[in-house]
Amino acid sequence: MARHGDNSQDPERAVRTLGPGDRIRKRYEYLQAQSLGRRVHTPHFLVMLLPRPGEKLRLGITVTRKASSSAVARNRVKRLVREVFRNNRDRFPTGCDVVFIARRGADALSLDEVLAEVLGAERAMRAAARKVAG
Numbered sequence: 001m002a003r004h005g006d007n008s009q010d011p012e013r014a015v016r017t018l019g020p021g022d023r024i025r026k027r028y029e030y031l032q033a034q035s036l037g038r039r040v041h042t043p044h045f046l047v048m049l050l051p052r053p054g055e056k057l058r059l060g061i062t063v064t065r066k067a068s069s070s071a072v073a074r075n076r077v078k079r080l081v082r083e084v085f086r087n088n089r090d091r092f093p094t095g096c097d098v099v100f101i102a103r104r105g106a107d108a109l110s111l112d113e114v115l116a117e118v119l120g121a122e123r124a125m126r127a128a129a130r131k132v133a134g
Contacts (some may be wrong), residue, residue: 018086024060024097032059033099038128042117044106045081047130048099057092059085060099063106073107081116088115091122092128 024030037050051068052058061081063074081100085092092098 003064011022013077016086018059020083023054024058024099028114029097030060030099032060033097033133036130037097037099038056040121040124040128042121044103044109044117045123046101046103048101049056049093049125051093051095052097053095055095057089057094060097062099066103067104068107070107077102077106080109080111082116083111084118088118093126096129
């Protein structure tokens, strides 16, 4: 019997999950992306990209109290961004650390609106990843 979180029986599900290796987890990694990476602006997010050639695409999310004073709303923003990332990895440059920093108003967005912002920034994200790498 498969355990909870064990995706060995369903390879398609394994691609869609967001495990610990898919996330930026250390503070210094966020700081490195912020200081060395390129920035892409959307109406409700600042997206920072730091290429890591040969490495896995990873996601980091920051939602401060300045963006939303409610912890519930901050966590909702993080869930929405993770969901968009999880289902649309091909929209992000490969081999990069991608850090989303939420701005004011991000807590009012729906899943479709977050997706629309990511799709609108796709070309700029790819260009930013190339500029840092090259």
